[in-house]
Amino acid sequence: MLTHAPTRVVRDYNSDSRYWEQYKPRPGDIIIGTAAKVGTTWTQQIVNLLVFQSPEPRHLGRLSPWLDARFFAPLEAILPGLEAQEHRRFIKTHLPMDAFPLYDEVRYIHTARDGRDAAMSHLNHLNNRTAAAWARFDAVGLGDPAIGAPMPRPPRTAREFFHYWVEAEGMHTAEGFLALERTYWDRRKADNVVLVHYADLKADLDGEMRRISAFLDIPVNEAIWPALVEAATFEAMKRDGDRLLAGMEMGLEGGHRSFMHKATNGRWKGEVDEADLARYRAKVEAALSPALIAWLEGGRAIAGDPRASPD
Numbered sequence: 001m002l003t004h005a006p007t008r009v010v011r012d013y014n015s016d017s018r019y020w021e022q023y024k025p026r027p028g029d030i031i032i033g034t035a036a037k038v039g040t041t042w043t044q045q046i047v048n049l050l051v052f053q054s055p056e057p058r059h060l061g062r063l064s065p066w067l068d069a070r071f072f073a074p075l076e077a078i079l080p081g082l083e084a085q086e087h088r089r090f091i092k093t094h095l096p097m098d099a100f101p102l103y104d105e106v107r108y109i110h111t112a113r114d115g116r117d118a119a120m121s122h123l124n125h126l127n128n129r130t131a132a133a134w135a136r137f138d139a140v141g142l143g144d145p146a147i148g149a150p151m152p153r154p155p156r157t158a159r160e161f162f163h164y165w166v167e168a169e170g171m172h173t174a175e176g177f178l179a180l181e182r183t184y185w186d187r188r189k190a191d192n193v194v195l196v197h198y199a200d201l202k203a204d205l206d207g208e209m210r211r212i213s214a215f216l217d218i219p220v221n222e223a224i225w226p227a228l229v230e231a232a233t234f235e236a237m238k239r240d241g242d243r244l245l246a247g248m249e250m251g252l253e254g255g256h257r258s259f260m261h262k263a264t265n266g267r268w269k270g271e272v273d274e275a276d277l278a279r280y281r282a283k284v285e286a287a288l289s290p291a292l293i294a295w296l297e298g299g300r301a302i303a304g305d306p307r308a309s310p311d
Contacts, residue, residue: 004102013137013151015068017099027105030090037121038113039198047090055231057243066092071136097183110184113198116268123161158271178287185292188306195306197299
């Protein structure tokens, strides 16, 4: 049953939230909703392992489509494949939670990360984007009267990019990142929503996978559990990247190797201007509650369980 209809439309180079009007939920569907470059693929792999109860690598893009993406295959080509899936479905989006419909029978997993780390990972992603991929984004913008322009090319160095990311407007900037995080935080106490943090996944992958498994009502099979956890490590995903992310080379130079770059936090330290860090901090404090700030910067290990937070 529909519990919350979307309250706004997001229509940019990456996504068109109106695509969700064609989505027909099934009981048990899983929506992985995140900002960009915060551990989305990691979360997709964890859910893949839990759903199939097997460490065998599977193509995540085919199993877990990005439903609202505008630069892949058209929606008309994606929906039949999604409808044909007989396993428990898990779908990806980078939309804020107020831009797509919410249903009682669907589970929502949100993965978060410190915005400064997300920005540095986004820079690596953009710097490795192929000319063909840029052309696809340009075509989206030029073909949409609401945009009417090719996709802007941001700066390529860490310091200049971070300044751009802090000062620019749009979904994939500090402004959009903070606004998106606030929408998921506002839903954190719903029974069918769970918040996961990149730092917690790095610190205790086994424990966080158990938490996600419990949320999805998937019993832990201890006999195969170590193999599932190993398959979700960064090292295993990079090793198996040619199967998990087959075809990534069409969008990124180096394919899955550049997509799964370093999986480290704190790369912004010493790389970005102190004045820009101060501007980012001011935006954060103006936009978010203290509890949400603590959660974004440290996860459960620092901020505690988001469900228990009063603000």
